[in-house]
Amino acid sequence: MSKTTTNAPTAEEELGAAGSQLSTAPEESLSMPALGVIGWARWFWRQLTSMRVALLLLLLLSLGAIPGSLIPQTGTDETKVADFRKANPTLGDVYDKLGLFHVYSSVWFSAIYILLFVSLIGCIVPRTWQFVGQLRGRPPGAPKRLTRLPAYTTWRTEAEPEQVREAALALLKKRHFRAHLTGDNVAAEKGYLREVGNLAFHLALIVMLIAFAWGQLFKMEGNKLIVEGDGFSNTMTQYDDFKSGTLFTQDDLDPFSFTLNDFQGTYEKTGPNRGTPRTYQAKVTYAVGAYGKDKKTVIKVNKPMAIGDSKVYLTAHGYAPLLTVRDGKGNVVYRDAVPLLPLDNNVTSSGVVKVMDGYRNAQGKREQLGFEAFFLPTYTKGSETASTFPALGNPVLTLLSYHGDLGVDSGIPQSVYQLDKSHMKGFKDAEGKQQRQNLKPGQTMKLPGGAGSITYESTAEWANFQVTRQPASGWALTGAVAAIFGLAASLFIQRRRVWVRAVKGADGVTVVEMAGLGRSESAKVPEELGDLAGILYDQAPGAPEPDEDSTDTPDPEVVPAERPEK
Amino acid sequence: MTLAAVTELAGATNLAAATNEHLANLSNTLIYSAMAVYTLAFFAYITEWIFGSRSKIGRTAAALTAEGKGKASGKAPAVTVKKGGSTAVLERPKVVVRAAAGQRDVPDGPGAHGGDEQGDLYGRIAVSLTVLAFLIELGGVIARAASVERAPWGNMYEFNITFSTVAVGVYLTLLALKKNVRWLGLFLITTVLLDLGIAVTALYTASDQLVPALHSYWLYIHVSTAILCGAVFYVGAVSTILYLFKDSYENKLANGGKPGSFATSFLERLPASSSLDKFSYRVNAAVFPLWTFTIIAGAIWAGDAWGRYWGWDPKETWSFITWVAYACYLHARATAGWKGRKAAYLALLAFGCWLFNYYGVNILVSGKHSYADVSLGVLQAAGF
Numbered sequence: 001m002s003k004t005t006t007n008a009p010t011a012e013e014e015l016g017a018a019g020s021q022l023s024t025a026p027e028e029s030l031s032m033p034a035l036g037v038i039g040w041a042r043w044f045w046r047q048l049t050s051m052r053v054a055l056l057l058l059l060l061l062s063l064g065a066i067p068g069s070l071i072p073q074t075g076t077d078e079t080k081v082a083d084f085r086k087a088n089p090t091l092g093d094v095y096d097k098l099g100l101f102h103v104y105s106s107v108w109f110s111a112i113y114i115l116l117f118v119s120l121i122g123c124i125v126p127r128t129w130q131f132v133g134q135l136r137g138r139p140p141g142a143p144k145r146l147t148r149l150p151a152y153t154t155w156r157t158e159a160e161p162e163q164v165r166e167a168a169l170a171l172l173k174k175r176h177f178r179a180h181l182t183g184d185n186v187a188a189e190k191g192y193l194r195e196v197g198n199l200a201f202h203l204a205l206i207v208m209l210i211a212f213a214w215g216q217l218f219k220m221e222g223n224k225l226i227v228e229g230d231g232f233s234n235t236m237t238q239y240d241d242f243k244s245g246t247l248f249t250q251d252d253l254d255p256f257s258f259t260l261n262d263f264q265g266t267y268e269k270t271g272p273n274r275g276t277p278r279t280y281q282a283k284v285t286y287a288v289g290a291y292g293k294d295k296k297t298v299i300k301v302n303k304p305m306a307i308g309d310s311k312v313y314l315t316a317h318g319y320a321p322l323l324t325v326r327d328g329k330g331n332v333v334y335r336d337a338v339p340l341l342p343l344d345n346n347v348t349s350s351g352v353v354k355v356m357d358g359y360r361n362a363q364g365k366r367e368q369l370g371f372e373a374f375f376l377p378t379y380t381k382g383s384e385t386a387s388t389f390p391a392l393g394n395p396v397l398t399l400l401s402y403h404g405d406l407g408v409d410s411g412i413p414q415s416v417y418q419l420d421k422s423h424m425k426g427f428k429d430a431e432g433k434q435q436r437q438n439l440k441p442g443q444t445m446k447l448p449g450g451a452g453s454i455t456y457e458s459t460a461e462w463a464n465f466q467v468t469r470q471p472a473s474g475w476a477l478t479g480a481v482a483a484i485f486g487l488a489a490s491l492f493i494q495r496r497r498v499w500v501r502a503v504k505g506a507d508g509v510t511v512v513e514m515a516g517l518g519r520s521e522s523a524k525v526p527e528e529l530g531d532l533a534g535i536l537y538d539q540a541p542g543a544p545e546p547d548e549d550s551t552d553t554p555d556p557e558v559v560p561a562e563r564p565e566k
Numbered sequence: 567m568t569l570a571a572v573t574e575l576a577g578a579t580n581l582a583a584a585t586n587e588h589l590a591n592l593s594n595t596l597i598y599s600a601m602a603v604y605t606l607a608f609f610a611y612i613t614e615w616i617f618g619s620r621s622k623i624g625r626t627a628a629a630l631t632a633e634g635k636g637k638a639s640g641k642a643p644a645v646t647v648k649k650g651g652s653t654a655v656l657e658r659p660k661v662v663v664r665a666a667a668g669q670r671d672v673p674d675g676p677g678a679h680g681g682d683e684q685g686d687l688y689g690r691i692a693v694s695l696t697v698l699a700f701l702i703e704l705g706g707v708i709a710r711a712a713s714v715e716r717a718p719w720g721n722m723y724e725f726n727i728t729f730s731t732v733a734v735g736v737y738l739t740l741l742a743l744k745k746n747v748r749w750l751g752l753f754l755i756t757t758v759l760l761d762l763g764i765a766v767t768a769l770y771t772a773s774d775q776l777v778p779a780l781h782s783y784w785l786y787i788h789v790s791t792a793i794l795c796g797a798v799f800y801v802g803a804v805s806t807i808l809y810l811f812k813d814s815y816e817n818k819l820a821n822g823g824k825p826g827s828f829a830t831s832f833l834e835r836l837p838a839s840s841s842l843d844k845f846s847y848r849v850n851a852a853v854f855p856l857w858t859f860t861i862i863a864g865a866i867w868a869g870d871a872w873g874r875y876w877g878w879d880p881k882e883t884w885s886f887i888t889w890v891a892y893a894c895y896l897h898a899r900a901t902a903g904w905k906g907r908k909a910a911y912l913a914l915l916a917f918g919c920w921l922f923n924y925y926g927v928n929i930l931v932s933g934k935h936s937y938a939d940v941s942l943g944v945l946q947a948a949g950f
């Protein structure tokens with residue numbers, strides 16, 4: 001009797017057919033493979049689709065996901081990876097070999113989840129068949145000794161056994177059990193939705209994986225900076241930068257265009273969080289297709305504009321001073337809003353202006369002009385080099401002027417935010433120093449020697465938009481929702497069986513026995529059995545007991561407190 | 567925006583700021599008061615346990631050891647009885663419940679008070695104090711939310727105070743549903759005090775508002791369910807740990823060993839290991855679909871905020887790891903040879919992942935979810 005749990009018989013052994021097939025979980029077998037290739041293949045397949053291997057693969061998957069969260073990943077932050085490589089060159093090489101800089105697309109990680117999903121498919125298909133078989137069949141008849149079951153009750157009645165069985169059958173059917181008469185007992189089962197839910201859940205996992213993989217192959221992502229008043233149409237050439245999945249083609253771009261009418265940002269005015277952004281929104285007019293009607297909408301940080309499969313996100317903003325450059329004679333040679341890049345949280349910004357053609361200097365010779373620009377949206381005395389607030393409070397634009405050759409024709413691609421000064425000379429002010437001037441909106445800086453002028457007219461804002469297309473995300477979502485419902489059904493619904501046996505005892509009085517068995521132990525099974533017994537008892541009331549002491553104390557022989565010896 | 571509008575808005579916020587400050591102070595006072603009452607509750611629970619140690623009820627020993635056995639088999643087996651209905655109670659058939667094959671039939675312990683009347687009284691006082699502290703803490707959380715005019719989980723301080731409130735709420739709800747969980751009290755309140763202590767000392771952040779990327783109703787859904795899941799997983803983890811202790815104790819008894827007197831006094835009063843195991847399974851399984859939903863809600867939010875629904879950001883990764891770990895646990899429960907202690911270790915591992923996802927990832931790893939510090943982290947990551 002001092003036996004521990006390990007050498008107790010399993011539920012299956014004890015209950016025989018009655019407890020079988022309450023679930024469609026695959027059976028575990030450790031038997032050695034039969035000889036030959038087919039034997040081995042079959043053995044391997046059985047192992048792969050067993051619960052134990054599924055469990056190990058799941059464990060491996062969670063372990064395998066860990067390094068990707070601790071080591072910088074190229075997918076999320078390329079510069080961090082580069083920094084890491086610089087700091088730890090040897091370790092970097094090792095990591096490279098192991099694919100640890102891109103864990104989630106590495107060979108070994110893929111191997112784990114592909115094996116897991118092969119195992120999953122190999123698990124679902126047979127289980128589905130098995131389940132269909134169970135639906136076609138009928139619940140197994142009562143085991144010989146109902147007293148062995150987790151929930152049991154009995155009483156004696158004057159009613160005839162046939163009557164009791166009929167009543168039990170009607171009652172169980174009314175309670176939506178699948179019930180039938182077999183021999184001296186009624187066998188019933190309920191809660192098949194649990195299995196349905198479980199299969200749906202695992203199937204939904206496959207749908208999600210395929211949707212995710214599809215999305216990776218056909219995705220695209222592009223960025224476009226737009227100044228207020230300007231527009232954009234969705235073609236590859238218009239993007240500032242563009243990335244796409246391996247199978248994406250230009251034809252997959254959704255045809256649409258939009259114009260940025262107005263960008264608005266508000267910020268915390270006071271307190272320790274002064275300057276913290278509160279809202280950002282971009283008012284746009286957009287049109288779908290080549291001849292679509294113009295419509296207006298607002299894009300916010302969390303509220304992208306969705307067109308077809310594409311979504312347009314607002315991802316950054318800054319200022320674009322509107323500048324006019326005139327030559328010595330007063331002819332306008334350049335007029336544009338120049339986007340400047342923010343350097344800090346208060347949107348201190350910098351950038352350059354390039355006047356490439358149309359300009360002639362005081363001597364009438366063709367030349368190019370360049371300006372370096374620093375911009376403070378809120379200038380405060382005492383803080384000359386950094387803005388003190390992100391909104392346009394007291395904007396000041398600092399310009400440094402240059403002339404010469406911008407080098408844009410050299411064929412080497414140039415950043416629009418940098419000036420190549422190797423062939424440029426600075427304009428000199430009266431003291432012979434580099435000309436530099438602070439301008440407020442409306443003010444003009446005259447270039448020395450009648451070389452012309454540059455005027456800071458006003459300030460526009462720009463916004464950066466990220467356009468993404470992640471196809472099959474609808475499928476991923478459908479899979480996810482199905483997974484949740486499937487899980488809920490699988491975890492909350494109890495699959496259980498009830499047996500009612502009614503036979504004439506030796507003294508001619510009918511003995512009714514009822515027992516319940518659940519897939520996993522649950523307080524609900526005995527509760528439900530109590531309910532059913534109560535109702536049935538009313539229809540087949542108790543008869544006097546032959547002897548007193550077995551009323552509420554079942555014979556210890558029959559229901560032992562301890563497990564009987566094997 | 568025009569300058570005029572800016573100044574106008576600034577005026578309005580100044581006014582609001584004063585009332586908010588007031589509410590924030592109120593919230594702090596309430597949180598400190600709640601801590602004081604929880605401390606009283608803690609002592610009441612301790613007293614309950616101490617009084618309980620006077621009684622010498624050895625039900626487990628009786629059921630499992632050689633001496634106790636003669637007694638047990640002579641008497642009626644340990645059965646739970648459910649009556650068929652209210653009328654004619656005496657005649658109704660009773661349902662005999664028996665542990666499933668492969669499990670010990672061991673009765674549950676009587677609880678911390680061990681059947682001692684005085685102990686029980688202190689236990690009741692402890693529960694009442696817990697209710698009081700819970701209400702005060704809830705007030706503190708609500709005042710905090712009102713002061714920042716948003717949900718109270720914008721940073722780790724707020725997350726901690728909300729988390730412990732919800733965990734105690736889960737415990738009290740289970741008590742109200744007449745579940746046998748009073749034995750959880752001492753362990754829960756100890757960690758609640760720890761959680762609040764960390765919150766007010768290391769994590770305190772003055773009231774502040776959220777950056778735009780954190781403005782979304784998906785945030786409300788995602789974070790509130792995440793907190794609830796955490797609280798329930800936590801309750802599951804506590805009972806899993808107790809299960810492991812109780813199971814070793816029962817094994818020792820069953821194999822003829824003699825556990826120490828402290829272990830005996832302490833563990834005898836807990837529910838049977840199979841009850842603890844079942845309780846933690848039910849708790850973990852019940853909340854697993856909600857955890858699945860939490861991750862999906864997070865993915866939807868990420869899709870709206872960052873343009874991709876899944877990007878292996880550390881927070882996402884650890885949510886996924888936690889999810890897979892709990893899936894492992896549920897699988898283990900259905901796999902021959904993995905039930906019992908092995909599955910319990912997996913459950914603890916899974917909860918460890920959850921904890922790491924909160925403390926570890928927030929503090930050690932930087933990602934898009936860096937709301938641990940209240941700076942612009944999120945926005946900067948979003949490109950701003």
Ligand code: HEM
Pocket residue numbers: 023024025026048049050051054058116119120121123124198202205487490491890892893896897900
């Ligand atoms: C992607 C990986 C998988 C995940 C996330 C997963 C998750 C889950 C979860 C959460 C449950 C709990 C539902 C319940 O207890 O009824 C479950 C049950 C189950 N899983 Fe999986 N599973 C995965 C793969 C597999 C594989 C590969 C197999 C096949 C060997 C499998 C077979 C089962 C079975 C048979 C059950 C039901 C156990 C029972 O009847 O209680 N699963 N799974």
